Amino acid sequence: xxxxxxxxxxxxxxxxxxxxxxxxxxxxxxxxxxxxxxxxxxxxxxxxxxxxxxxxxxxxxxxxxxxxxxxxxxxxxxxxxxxxxxxxxxxxxxxxxxxxxxxxxxxxxxxxxxxxxxxxxxxxxxxxxxxxxxxxxxxxxxxxxxxxxxxxxxxxxxxxxxxxxxxxxxxxxxxxxxxxxxxxxxxxxxxxxxxxxxxxxxxxxxxxxxxxxxxxxxxxxxxxxxxxxxxxxxxxxxxxxxxxxxxxxxxxxxxxxxxxxxxxxxxxxxxxxxxxxxxxxxxxxxxxxxxxxxxxxxxxxxxxxxxxxxxxxxxxxxxxxxxxxxxxxxxxxxxxxxxxxxxxxxxxxxxxxxxxxxxxxxxxxxxxxxxxxxxxxxxxxxxxxxxxxxxxxxxxxxxxxxxxxxxxxxxxxxx
Ligand SMILES: Cc1cc2nc3c(=O)[nH]c(=O)nc-3n(C[C@H](O)[C@H](O)[C@H](O)COP(=O)(O)OP(=O)(O)OC[C@H]3O[C@@H](n4cnc5c(N)ncnc54)[C@H](O)[C@@H]3O)c2cc1C
Numbered sequence: 074x075x076x077x078x079x080x081x082x083x084x085x086x087x088x089x090x091x092x093x094x095x096x097x098x099x100x101x102x103x104x105x106x107x108x109x110x111x112x113x114x115x116x117x118x119x120x121x122x123x124x125x126x127x128x129x130x131x132x133x134x135x136x137x138x139x140x141x142x143x144x145x146x147x148x149x150x151x152x153x154x155x156x157x158x159x160x161x162x163x164x165x166x167x168x169x170x171x172x173x174x175x176x177x178x179x180x181x182x183x184x185x186x187x188x189x190x191x192x193x194x195x196x197x198x199x200x201x202x203x204x205x206x207x208x209x210x211x212x213x214x215x216x217x218x219x220x221x222x223x224x225x226x227x228x229x230x231x232x233x234x235x236x237x238x239x240x241x242x243x244x245x246x247x248x249x250x251x252x253x254x255x256x257x258x259x260x261x262x263x264x265x266x267x268x269x270x271x272x273x274x275x276x277x278x279x280x281x282x283x284x285x286x287x288x289x290x291x292x293x294x295x296x297x298x299x300x301x302x303x304x305x306x307x308x309x310x311x312x313x314x315x316x317x318x319x320x321x322x323x324x325x326x327x328x329x330x331x332x333x334x335x336x337x338x339x340x341x342x343x344x345x346x347x348x349x350x351x352x353x354x355x356x357x358x359x360x361x362x363x364x365x366x367x368x369x370x371x372x373x374x375x376x377x378x379x380x381x382x383x384x385x386x387x388x389x390x391x392x393x394x395x396x397x398x399x400x401x402x403x404x405x406x407x408x409x410x411x412x413x414x415x416x417x418x419x420x421x422x423x424x425x426x427x428x429x430x431x432x433x434x435x436x437x438x439x440x441x442x443x444x445x446x447x448x449x450x451x452x453x454x455x456x457x458x459x460x461x462x463x464x465x466x467x468x469x470x471x472x473x474x475x476x477x478x479x480x481x482x483x484x485x486x487x488x
Contacts, residue, residue, distance in 0.1 A: 075230045081107045083488045084225055084234040085204075086212045088115035089251070090477035091460025091484075092240030093195040098485025099238070100202035107232060108204050109225070111211035111250055115199070116192040118242065118249035122474065123180075127188030130162045130478070131471040132179040142472050146465040149440035150479075153448065157482040162475060169194045178322075180471050212241075215258050221455045236455040236488045238448075240481065243461035244269050245431035255462050259438055263452045267464040269436030270332065271428050273325045278318035280420040282386045286314035289382045290321065295348035298327070298422070299341045300334040309348050317426060325432060326468050328425055335424060344418040346379065355412055363408075367401040374400050390414055433473050437464040447487035448480050457484035 085096040088110035096108040108115075122128065133139040136154045140147040163173055163181075171194045172184040183190050199206065207227070214226040215237060224233045239259070242251030256266045290313040297307040310323040334340045347355050359378070366374035371393070375384035391410060395402075403411075428434060438458055442451050450456040459480040467473060 074226065077230055077232045079105070079107075079233070081105050081232065081234040083107075083236050083238060083485075084109060084232060085238045085240055086215075086225065086255070087240035087242060087250075087460075088112075088199075088206070089240060089242050089249075089460065090116065090119050090195070090474055091242075091481035092238070093199050094478055094481030095238045095240055095457070095459055095485040095488070096204045097195065097198035097202050098482050099488050100199070100204045102486065104488070106202075106204045107207065107234070108199060109207045109210050109212050109227065109232070111209065113209050115196050115206070118246060118251060119192045119195070119474075120188050121246075121249070122188050122191075123182065125188050126182050126186040127191045128180045128182055128469075128471040128474070129166065129173060129191060130159050130181045130475040132159070132175040132181050134158075134160055139475075142467055142470075143476075144466045146440055146463075149443075149445045150465070152446045153479045153483045156486065157479045159475060161482075162478050165478070166191070166194060169198065178470060212254070215262075215456075217262070217453070220453065222453060236457065238457040238459060238481075238484045238488050239462060240459045240484075241462065243434040243437060245271065245428055245434040245461070247428060251461065255458075256437070259450075259458070259462070262450075262456070264438050264442055264450065267436040267439060269434040271425055271431035272329055272332075272435035272466070273432035273469050274328045275315065275320040275426045275430055276318045276324055276328060276331060277423045277426055278420050279423050282390065283314055283318060283420055284316055286382055286386060287316040289314050289380060291344075291346065291380070291383070293348065295345040296323075296327075297343050297345070298331060298334060299343070301338055305334055305340075306330055312344070318423070322469050329435070329466070331422060332425055335422070340422040342420050342422055344420070346383070346415045346418060352412055352416055355415060356408070359408065359412065363400050363403065367399070369400055371398045371400050371403060372396075387411070387414055387418075390418075432469055433461060433467070435464075435466065437462050439464050446483075448484040449487065455488075457488050459484050 082104040083099045083106045085092050085108045096106050100106040136158050173181050174184045175181050210227045212225050215222050216224045222237045224231050239255050241255035244253040292311050295309040298305045308323050311321045313321040372388045448457045460477045
């Protein structure tokens with residue numbers, strides 16, 4: 074093993090969103106910083122965030138209200154957010170000539186809608202402040218002396234340091250480099266790790282018509298989940314059918330509750346295609362439709378009511394003997410079945426997609442083991458922990474990256 078003779082003030086392990094923010098901030102304070110990244114570039118995950126558009130934060134300038142989204146972690150987070158809030162995210166990026174825009178559901182994106190521009194802005198922040206960057210260098214070990222970390226090893230070289238900021242991310246989307254290395258080291262150092270499981274993740278369904286609707290989205294429907302024969306919860310909004318099941322922000326944000334239901338048994342669901350219309354009113358609407366389409370094929374009439382692929386699915390589910398059935402020959406019973414399907418379209422939920430499809434993984438280091446004024450470990454004094462390594466539940470909508478900006482900044486200010 075080679076020895077690097079430099080002694081760094083700070084070594085940042087992992088060059089994702091949190092690591093870049095931490096490295097640039099520490100270097101700006103005049104610290105001698107080494108950033109070690111195992112990929113051949115920084116920010117591989119950042120580049121694919123928000124479908125390539127990067128939902129950078131969520132526009133809620135009242136910190137107390139913003140923190141409500143982090144559940145049990147909210148009290149721990151007040152201190153770091155008093156140092157770097159949503160407002161600071163705006164000024165940080167806008168000062169660096171990356172204007173931001175607020176879109177539906179208060180989600181904030183770069184005006185260019187290019188995640189690549191967010192990555193480039195942060196990489197420039199790191200470089201402009203004189204951080205030394207090592208690419209394609211996987212850290213394999215952190216070495217301690219008298220209870221503090223004094224060096225870290227890559228496969229070839231030992232680097233000495235006065236402090237370490239750990240920013241190796243979680244285990245969601247491991248193809249971007251986040252393979253959970255940090256969790257193993259932290260456990261060895263005495264930290265507890267809440268077991269990571271995929272969170273904010275699409276749902277799997279083997280129901281045959283779901284696959285057939287792959288690529289179709291319904292902009293306004295209600296989905297109700299059932300467990301053990303009882304209604305568990307409902308959500309209203311947009312849904313996207315895929316070749317494996319269901320997606321869309323609404324589905325991603327339901328996955329945690331669904332995961333809990335799956336722990337106790339099978340889960341089924343029903344989609345209400347007309348959440349605003351009760352069965353009586355829907356029947357009136359259909360009678361009106363049938364009145365002016367009476368000589369048409371039922372399938373063609375349904376095209377006037379629903380998107381084409383959805384109409385075909387509903388028609389197939391009616392299981393009529395005649396494929397060319399005319400509207401005027403639809404029986405009362407068949408009409409009732411149609412209305413029931415439109416309000417209670419049934420499907421099975423088989424499970425959650427895996428880590429490769431997860432936006433975040435639940436789990437990580439509990440905040441009770443961290444001094445959140447500084448993001449310093451309460452177990453190892455010169456170790457700072459950031460980003461997806463932390464056990465903080467949150468919804469989609471920019472809340473994960475805001476945690477990276479805040480915890481990365483705070484660690485960078487104190488290491
Ligand atoms: C598809 C997708 C879309 C998302 N979209 C959004 C969004 O729009 N808005 C939002 O708020 N959040 C989004 N997220 C979540 C967000 O991307 C993460 O919360 C965030 O990127 C985590 O940043 P991080 O710096 O903690 O870790 P990461 O980005 O995972 O970075 C960790 C880095 O550490 C490196 N590393 C790991 N181990 C080692 C090692 N041993 N040695 C050296 N380097 C190592 C990795 O290569 C990686 O570069 C999305 C996630 C995914 C997967």
